[in-house]
Amino acid sequence: MPKPAARSKTGSKSKAGPKSKTGNKRSRRAIIDALKQHGPQDAAHLAEGLGISAMAVRQHLYELEAEGLVDHAAEARPLGRPAKLWALTPAADRFFPDGHAELTLGLIDSMKQAFGAKGLEKLLAVRAQEQIAAYGARIDRQRSLAGKLRALAEIRSEEGYMAAVEKTAEGYLFIENHCPVCSAAAACAGLCRSELEVFRAALGDGVTVERTDHILAGARRCAYLVTPKD
Incomplete structure (x- = not known):
């Protein structure tokens, strides 16, 4: 017998609707565009520029990294741990016009x-x-x-x-x-x-x-x- 779908605290079924998927695509594309326009950045700067949380940005970055579209390098900071600077890989060129x-x-x-x-x-x-x-x-x-x-x-x-x-x-x-x-x-x-x-x-x-x-x-x-x- 199939298990019932997970429910939220209000009792309604929890699932990612079309709007959520569309929002994720837009956020991913916004990150790609920001890295193209402004060069390597850390997740905090990307989040500030895009108006979304740093946690959400990091999640998108790790997904993009798994697809080979971004990579990161460590940059030393005066205080604390080195920061991860994210940059596009050549594979991301397909998102931009190639002029035939x-x-x-x-x-x-x-x-x-x-x-x-x-x-x-x-x-x-x-x-x-x-x-x-x-x-x-x-x-x-x-x-x-x-x-x-x-x-x-x-x-x-x-x-x-x-x-x-x-x-x-x-x-x-x-x-x-x-x-x-x-x-x-x-x-x-x-x-x-x-x-x-x-x-x-x-x-x-x-x-x-x-x-x-x-x-x-x-x-x-x-x-x-x-x-x-x-």
Whole structure:
């Protein structure tokens, strides 16, 4: 004879409903997004940022770790035990857009064969000019450098780069937490070089733009230091 379902103190049957499962999925995805955008964090910082309990965050992290999506490393603290800093593994890349990597790689290879390296560079130059014109049409509406960077971040986020802007002592840090064309950029160095040129042209002659972090060089993100010229 089957055992009766467990009941709560009020006498009703206890079970996780659809809302609970949906909430768990949302929390897990929120944790993945937070680690992607802000890098390694401990459970307490994640909980504070997401507005859920540290215990719930730890439970999700251990589940994500079991699936190979996150890993952790110990960080020494002045007092108490070392903290666990959680970070995404390469397996988590599937949660973020890849920009149709396979198709893009195939097109790059075909263009190299059809037009040669110089022909590919010309095509990238044409694409860069189109980007500069499109970005400039939206960026130029802003008067301040901060406004221009926020507009650029909005554009790049729409394209899948998860862009953000941070104020620094030197100026501003323009950050791209994800590269939807990373595979293509690895096969065609001109794409990254073109990106830097596009930012410089779109933001105008009054600023200096220098890349400080590069995903293809092993960083978790691409970042650019943007400073006003004297």
